[in-house]
Amino acid sequence: MISTFTTSESLAAARAANRRAxxxxRTVIFRIKRCDGPGxxxxxxxxxxxxxxxxNVISCLQYIAANPVTADGKPTTPVVWDSGCLEEVCGACTMLVGGRVRQSCSALIDDYAPAEGDVITLEPMSKFPVIRDLWVDRERLFHNLKRVKAWVxxxxxxxxxxxxxxxxxxxxxxxxxxxxxxxGCCLEACPQFNLEEKPDMWDTSFIGPHAISQARLFNMHGTGKVLADERLDALMGMGGVSExxxxxxxxxxxxxxxPLTESIAAMGRATTIHGFKRFFRG
Amino acid sequence: MAQHRVIVVGGGLAGLSASVRIAEAGLPVDLFSMVPVKRSHSVCAQGGINACNEVARQQGYSEYMHFDETVYGGDFLADQPPIYEMCHWAPRIIDLLDRMGVPFNRTLEGMRDLRLFGGSLFKRTHFAGASTGQQLLYALDEQTRRYESEGKVTKYEFWEFLWPIIEDGRAVGIVAQDMRTMQIRAFRADAVVMATGGNGLIFGKSTNSVICTGGAASRCYQAGVDYGNGEFIQVHPTSIPGADKLRLMSESARGEGGRVWVPRKKGETRAAKDIPEAERWYFLEEKYPKYGNLVPRDIATREIFQVCMDGYGVAGQNQVYLDLTHKDEAYLNNKLGAILEIYEKFVGDDPRKVPMRIFPGVHYTMGGLYTTFTPKDDGKGLVLGNPVQMMTNVRGLYAFGEVNFAYHGGNRLGANALLSCIFDGLFCGLSVANYVQDCEPGKAPAAAMAPAPFDAAVASEKAKHDRFLSTVGQGSGDKSFNAYQIGRELGEEMTAACTVVKSAQRLEQCISKLAELRGRFAKVRLSDGAIWTNQSLSYTRAVGDMLILAEVIAKGSLLRKESRGSHFRSDFPERDDANFMKTTRATYNPGSGDHTIAFQDINSSLVKPRQRSYGKVENKPAEKKEPVGV
Structure with a gap:
């Protein structure tokens, strides 16, 4: 059994062993958490x-879309999910595969279900509102990029x-x-980042590792750093890096x-220094 | 002025650069996309973006040579003035992206590094690792987000374009559907920019994202926009076959020294590393001593295809080796890390240690919506700001990026796609703004028009939508009326008949198969009757539109009795400039559902056509050779 937050090395070893076996x-069972819509x-x-x-998980979901019949032979609706490039570069198809968050396109069935009748579970991410089945609304993730002015x-x-x-x-x-x-993988795994369906709460809720790391990215750029103080102000406010x-x-x-933890540490230090400067500037 | 708006459909490189440019000109932009724009298919572009820079220039390269390479690479099919303008603008585009913060790879002195790419003997390709498209898209996404936060751009993400609203021959808005709530409504605009990319899904498995159905282009075509050069589809020489798609293996792998080979002995059973150098057949290097592994894509694809058809494929299968194992690992990680990781993740082998196994896959749509332009008096480039640049034959309806047919002719050169997308957005974006301010919308803004045409367009789309929904649960459950089954048969047929090698006999067979599929589609049955987030309905609707575009591709292929660029006819293997150095222009007949196809003269005022051989030599069983230096 692959636990939720094991290191990537032990995960890779467990999956490689499955792949060899x-x-x-074979036929495998997909156990999918479904939901017809909000509420x-x-x-x-x-x-x-x-x-x-x-x-991979995507090719199996495509099979289910074309053959929407449950394991006990009952017709059902096709499962809804979000996907795009299928090369693990667009980020769309993120979900919980076997209980752990990842892109479903790069989830190879051999790694998860090597034997006849093995079960793979698929669930939507829990930190974002479900639209339908495995598809969630990640608007808040993009909204948080505006909070740190993630642009030059x-x-x-x-x-x-x-x-x-x-x-x-x-x-x-x-x-x-x-x-x-x-x-959104980092947000799904983060204990400080929680489901928040009300957009007017987003600006005061934890901003998330991805946005902190983007603030670091733009503060490093020769021109981007002209907004460094504004980004640090945002990270010092409610829902900022100290959370x-x-x-x-x-x-x-x-x-x-x-290296998200490096980014968080770097921005933590930068906000501390920024705080001192602001204090002495008055 | 205040009531004017512009709609941009598609949030890839073309759509985002257009949005930024048009918003900068002071017009509010409504940006529609089926996905959050940051997930658009442009993220998949890997290798780089071409432009002459100072280093290349001092080595003897120039914007003119970039232009000439693009014309020659496209086998003299494209109109030349737009290419001339694009190649001369290219260095400015790189500078702009640099200012936006794109992390282009750097030399020790901190300058932007360059790599070699197909169809050129000069290093002139700028790159950010091996995910250049992703990095360029993110830079434009960030600028768009900035404008969004300032209220200049309004995003409609997870909205699907259904139909252009055309009144008195002029685009005045669109009908779109919210993919979550399924709401269908009209949006008014004084100009509409289509930037919806290619149509790889017509071929089933391709290197394209799942959204690249060509559905939006097909809907414009059915509404009266002509379609140009449909039969020109790029098959990329190096992709990784997969169960759900063909993953791209960038041309930059060869640009950074990758070598394509097969064992000289048919039926070779030894592993790649156990085959001595002398027993490997580096067939591209032997046949093309000058360009080697970096011949243009159409040529590399045909050579790889032929080697496999002749029985030399690795392990007797349709695959050849793409070998980087002779290169230093740290070098590979720095220059190509992202794509090597993709290969490792999906195939399980480490390409730094074991040669990759690859095969050609459908990749890029050279053809597309028919667009117009106004050249400068001497033909050298386009008039900046003239309203018709990349406007279709429908007034106020523009097509930017891969969805138009301009720039790439019969074959696109590697690392020219990102360039043409951004060029369209920036250069022709100004044309859109000028059209809105100076032409028809200046006197009659869409916002002031009577509601009748908008209401009628919405009613028509709702009727189509409801007809699909009414089929749920009908019929015997016969698979032949399942949209996924029809889509799969379409992909298999189009890949077999309309890609690397075509012939009249096979194309005629394909056209009958398409007619059969259209017949079956008329009786298609949905399996999901949900009125909330119904993906099956969206896919089913797209299959119907893909079938129509597939006919344009197949019929154009049949009528073009010559071989040029990606279009190779085994029954007409030579290029025929007298009859076919022309644009294939298709017009849809809504009454009959059929197509009128005509061949139209091109503007070839700048470069005379010449033989396109890339220095090919007759292939002899040669001794061991060193890789060709460039």
Missing amino acids: AVAG KPSRWEDFKVPVPVGA PIDGTYHLGAGPTESPDQQGTRYKLSECMSC CGNAQNCVKVCPKHI
């Missing part, structure tokens, strides 16, 4: 899916020459942070291995 031509009750439905070589304030699209030069090292650090695809409980789950579930 995978039986060709509607949830229920579990099982589906039997034949597994071809190289199958350029003077328009006119031809004004190149941007600031930077060292390969700094580029490497920024590129890593900029690979964040707003998938991080240091559980460090975020960095364990990040599919792009973004």
